[in-house]
Amino acid sequence: MKNEKPSYLRELVETREFELNMGPQHPATHGVYRAILTLDGERIVGLNSVVGYLHRGIEKWAEYRTWQQATPIFDRLDYLSAVINCHGYVGAVEKLLQVEVPKKAEYIRVICDELQRIASHLIWFGTHALDIGAMSVLFYGVREREAVVDLLEAQFGQRLLYNAYPIGGVRLDFPKGWVEACKKFLKTFNSRIDEYEALLTKNRIWKQRTIGIGVISKEDAIAYGLSGPTLRGSGVFFDVRKSIPYSAYPDFDFEIPLGKNGDVYDRYLCRIREMRQSVRIIEQALDGMPEGELKGKVPKIIRPPVGEVYFSVEGAKGQLGFYIVSDGKDKPYRVHIKSPSFINLQGLDLMSKNQLIADMVALIGSIDIVLGEVDR
Amino acid sequence: MNTDFLLHYIAFPLIKIAILLAAVFTVVAYIVLVERRLLGFFQSRLGPNRVGPFGLIQPIADGMKLFLKEDVVPLNANPVLFKLAPVFAFFPPFVGFAVLTFALPLIMPSGKMHSFSVADVDLGILLILSISSLGIFGIILAGYSSGSKYPLFGSLRSASQMLAYEVPLTLSVIAVIMMAGSFRLSDIVAAQQTYKLYFVIPGIIAFVVYLISVVAETNRTPFDLPEGESEIIGFHTEYSGMRFAFFFMAEYANVVLICMLTPALFLGGYDIPFVNDLELYKAHPYLVSTLGFISYAAKSTLFAFFYIWIRATFPRYRYDQLLKVGWLVLLPISLFNLFLVAGIKLFLLK
Numbered sequence: 001m002k003n004e005k006p007s008y009l010r011e012l013v014e015t016r017e018f019e020l021n022m023g024p025q026h027p028a029t030h031g032v033y034r035a036i037l038t039l040d041g042e043r044i045v046g047l048n049s050v051v052g053y054l055h056r057g058i059e060k061w062a063e064y065r066t067w068q069q070a071t072p073i074f075d076r077l078d079y080l081s082a083v084i085n086c087h088g089y090v091g092a093v094e095k096l097l098q099v100e101v102p103k104k105a106e107y108i109r110v111i112c113d114e115l116q117r118i119a120s121h122l123i124w125f126g127t128h129a130l131d132i133g134a135m136s137v138l139f140y141g142v143r144e145r146e147a148v149v150d151l152l153e154a155q156f157g158q159r160l161l162y163n164a165y166p167i168g169g170v171r172l173d174f175p176k177g178w179v180e181a182c183k184k185f186l187k188t189f190n191s192r193i194d195e196y197e198a199l200l201t202k203n204r205i206w207k208q209r210t211i212g213i214g215v216i217s218k219e220d221a222i223a224y225g226l227s228g229p230t231l232r233g234s235g236v237f238f239d240v241r242k243s244i245p246y247s248a249y250p251d252f253d254f255e256i257p258l259g260k261n262g263d264v265y266d267r268y269l270c271r272i273r274e275m276r277q278s279v280r281i282i283e284q285a286l287d288g289m290p291e292g293e294l295k296g297k298v299p300k301i302i303r304p305p306v307g308e309v310y311f312s313v314e315g316a317k318g319q320l321g322f323y324i325v326s327d328g329k330d331k332p333y334r335v336h337i338k339s340p341s342f343i344n345l346q347g348l349d350l351m352s353k354n355q356l357i358a359d360m361v362a363l364i365g366s367i368d369i370v371l372g373e374v375d376r
Numbered sequence: 377m378n379t380d381f382l383l384h385y386i387a388f389p390l391i392k393i394a395i396l397l398a399a400v401f402t403v404v405a406y407i408v409l410v411e412r413r414l415l416g417f418f419q420s421r422l423g424p425n426r427v428g429p430f431g432l433i434q435p436i437a438d439g440m441k442l443f444l445k446e447d448v449v450p451l452n453a454n455p456v457l458f459k460l461a462p463v464f465a466f467f468p469p470f471v472g473f474a475v476l477t478f479a480l481p482l483i484m485p486s487g488k489m490h491s492f493s494v495a496d497v498d499l500g501i502l503l504i505l506s507i508s509s510l511g512i513f514g515i516i517l518a519g520y521s522s523g524s525k526y527p528l529f530g531s532l533r534s535a536s537q538m539l540a541y542e543v544p545l546t547l548s549v550i551a552v553i554m555m556a557g558s559f560r561l562s563d564i565v566a567a568q569q570t571y572k573l574y575f576v577i578p579g580i581i582a583f584v585v586y587l588i589s590v591v592a593e594t595n596r597t598p599f600d601l602p603e604g605e606s607e608i609i610g611f612h613t614e615y616s617g618m619r620f621a622f623f624f625m626a627e628y629a630n631v632v633l634i635c636m637l638t639p640a641l642f643l644g645g646y647d648i649p650f651v652n653d654l655e656l657y658k659a660h661p662y663l664v665s666t667l668g669f670i671s672y673a674a675k676s677t678l679f680a681f682f683y684i685w686i687r688a689t690f691p692r693y694r695y696d697q698l699l700k701v702g703w704l705v706l707l708p709i710s711l712f713n714l715f716l717v718a719g720i721k722l723f724l725l726k
Contacts, residue, residue: 020525028606042529042695131606133597133692139419205598205691357529358607358694 017045020357024053028131028361031371033345035360042356047349051342054375062335067093067302068167070332075161077339078373080123081316083116083152086164089335091246092311092322093167094296096304102293105169106248111182111285112155112164113247113313114278118189119148120316121271121278128268128365129200132209137199144192147185154178167302169295179286186279193275201269210265214351214363217262221347228318229270230344230367234262240314247313252284264359264366271368303330317341317368341373384488392494393474400473404628405435411684418688442624445617452523453614461521462615462622465514468507469629475500476636477562479646479669480653483661492646492669493562500561501549504637508593511626512538515602515611518623522614530611533695534602537592540702541599545589547710551582551717552641565645569653576642578720581713583642585706590634592698595627596683598690599698607692631683632676639675646672 023034032053038046058077062070074089075082087109094101126141149159154175156162165171174182200206216226221234231238239256241249257273259266304326312321318340327333344367351363409424409431416423424431449455477493484490497503512534519531552575553559556567568574576583592599603610612623639645646668647653657664693701 018525027609129691133600133606134690135415135597136419136688139421143420199689200691203691205693208697209691209694356694356696358692361607 015040022357022360024050029364030127030369033364033369033371033374035348035364037352037357037360039357042358044352044355044357044360047352049345049348051345051371051374054371056376058376059335059337062332064331066330067304067332070335071165071167072161072163074337075163076372077337077376078120078315078317078320078341078370079160080370081116081120082161083112083156083164084120084313084315085320086162087113087247088311088313088315088320088322090165090167091313092309092324093302093304095311096307096309096324096326097167097298097302099168099296099298101169101247101296103248103290104173104292105294105296107285107289108170108174108294109165110248110252111282112152114282114285115148115151115182117316118275118278119145119152121275122148124271124316124365124368125196128362128368131361131365132206134200134203134206137196140192140196140199144189147189151178151182151185154181166295166298168298169293171294173294179289182282183286186283190276190279193272197272201272207265209359209362210268210366211263212261213264213359214355214366215261215263216347216351220350221262224347224350225343226318226347227340228315228344228368229267229274230318230340230347232256233259233267233270233366235260235266238319240312240319244312246311248285249281251288252281254281254284264362267366301330303328312338315340317370317373318344337376339373339376341367341369341371342376345369345374388490389494396473396494397470400470400629400632403632404625405439407628407632407680408438408624409434410680411687414681414684415688418685439621442617442621447618448614448616450523450614454521454523457517457521458614459619461514461518462619462626463514464517465511465626466622468511468514469626469633471507472504472633473636475503475561476633476640477565477645478672479665480657480661482665491562492665496560496562499559501553501559501564501641504633505546505549508630508633509538509542511630514623514626518615519602519611522611524614526608527611527613529608530602530613533608534595534611536695537595537599537601537698540699541589541592541706544585544702544706544710545593547707547714548579548582548586548589549641551579551710551713554714554717554721555579561640561645565640565647568644569647572652574642574644574647578724579642579713579717581709582717585710585713586638586642588701588706590638591683591686592702594630594634594683596631597687598693600692601695601698631680635676635679635683636672638679639672643675645675 017038017040020037020039021034022037023029024032029035034050034053036048036050037044056076058073061073065073071086071089074085077085122141122145126138129137152162153159155178156164216234218234218236221231221236227238235258237256237258240246242256254277257270257277259270306326306328308323308325310321310323312319319338320340321338323336323338324332325334348363348367352360355363413423413431424434427433427437449458474494475497477491477496479492481492482490515534516531519527552564555575555578556564558564558567595602612620615623648667648671653664653668
């Protein structure tokens with residue numbers, strides 16, 4: 001759409017830009033995100049993001065807990081992928097303590113992380129489609145997520161915030177019959193993804209609503225520090241699981257789906273394909289599960305050496321980093337979280353230029369923000 | 377003034393209007409339930425099934441809830457227009473039902489004919505088209521008078537949307553009128569009965585254009601732009617309670633009206649398929665009228681199911697894309713179709 005109005009219109013009618021407040025109670029802002037849009041008709045000319053409505057001071061909070069007690073707090077960051085958040089923090093502390101995590105524990109972690117990634121992507125998938133008007137898709141996504149959450153519940157005893165891993169390993173092996181149940185789910189899940197794609201991927205309306213919308217170039221995406229599928233949709237190869245390998249990921253054979261144009265459609269395709277890759281990883285991990293200990297040697301009272309550490313995992317939204325400073329006491333001195341949702345949200349400014357309001361909801365959906373992680 | 381006049385020009389029409397209104401209100405209330413149950417079925421969930429057996433009392437419960445809600449008029453709103461808008465939106469679809477004919481006429485023992493319609497006027501289809509366009513004024517007024525930006529967007533969108541679908545819709549209906557040679561709805565059905573051919577076959581292109589345009593006409597997914605619940609929440613954002621219920625009922629009355637109009641235009645209305653109605657009617661008038669009514673109801677239900685199915689399946693168009701579809705695709709197709717139909721009328725339908 002062109003910026004310029006036809007000259008006859010400019011002479012006849014005086015038009016001016018106006019501001020529209022979108023959120024924090026808007027149904028499509030995925031939580032309490034507020035966008036102050038400057039509009040010319042329905043065209044967006046400016047965007048002012050307002051965040052902080054869900055600020056709970058998680059980073060400060062962690063400083064008042066012992067190292068173990070701080071773990072469950074980070075579940076509350078991106079509450080749709082609590083397992084991965086936990087892995088990030090626990091991994092950082094382990095790196096600080098230089099604890100060797102047993103191979104079996106790493107495999108269990110990978111399996112649960114990937115299940116959580118699937119669950120998170122399913123919620124993204126449903127809400128993103130709902131925002132663009134495809135209502136039924138949400139229920140299909142939630143139906144499959146239910147199966148994933150059931151699996152995670154059987155392992156961790158919770159359904160949303162799992163407090164998944166202790167520092168040094170995992171608490172328990174999979175319960176009896178879990179592996180079979182998981183395999184059964186994976187078998188049906190691939191055909192379910194085919195169903196989703198049949199509904200949306202080749203749907204003309206879906207394509208019209210997403211292709212060429214919210215384009216962000218390779219260079220801009222890197223400059224803005226985007227990560228996760230939002231970055232890979234622009235065709236940049238960066239996935240922490242491959243680029244800075246951690247846990248047991250080097251053991252598995254999987255691909256990183258990349259987009260081409262960096263529009264909403266490519267980001268959509270990236271996430272859909274990522275779910276298929278997650279299935280591949282879980283299948284390999286279940287088949288190649290080693291025997292051994294569940295937990296490395298970690299002292300009862302943790303007092304890491306003085307120093308600082310940065311450890312990042314590939315969260316469902318992007319690179320989730322933990323920068324932790326220890327002063328040798330039983331509590332962290334400082335925990336800083338590099339949260340992917342917050343940084344990806346910055347890209348929205350660039351993406352929304354010259355788009356319409358109707359595209360705005362597609363854009364917010366396509367960067368998949370969770371406000372718990374944006375505000376921390 | 378004799379009793380005959382009173383009976384046939386005052387009493388019977390009033391009774392018909394009362395029956396029709398009662399029936400339409402019931403159907404409108406229950407199509408909401410049917411839609412919710414069907415959506416539940418499409419979306420692998422149950423839908424409302426708690427109030428009464430199969431949720432059958434749900435519409436009454438919903439109505440009670442809306443009725444008991446506080447009636448809020450925003451401070452910024454223009455109070456007169458704000459209160460007027462739901463009325464404007466509410467009445468047009470109900471007027472449209474007046475010109476529908478539901479079955480072949482009933483012959484009284486006295487020899488008098490009683491048509492199954494309130495007013496089978498000779499410009500019936502035009503009346504429906506023009507009156508249902510009036511419903512847009514309700515939406516535009518609602519958005520304009522709410523004193524809020526989101527409803528204003530909704531009403532602007534509905535205005536531009538109307539421009540997009542109204543022309544192809546009318547052109548596709550004109551194709552039917554050409555084939556039937558009349559604007560009267562009962563004549564259109566009669567024409568299909570005499571030709572022994574439903575207009576969906578010669579007018580297949582018009583039928584498709586019509587199907588797409590009426591989705592826009594009834595403001596439903598994928599063209600539910602004035603509502604656009606996840607984008608702009610809709611033109612009725614500021615409405616609550618009974619005033620909102622008026623918009624809601626108007627929307628569904630529109631859906632019901634369209635579902636009953638479509639079979640009349642394209643599927644032979646109250647014609648019973650695979651049977652020569654007119655022959656049979658001479659022998660068993662009551663039977664044919666009853667069966668015809670059932671057949672009409674069945675065809676309408678088919679379309680109701682179709683529209684709910686569409687709603688469960690598709691994402692929403694953007695409004696500039698709808699304009700493009702309307703002007704660049706549907707309009708040329710339906711114009712071209714007019715020539716085609718004219719040819720069919722000249723050489724095949726005799």
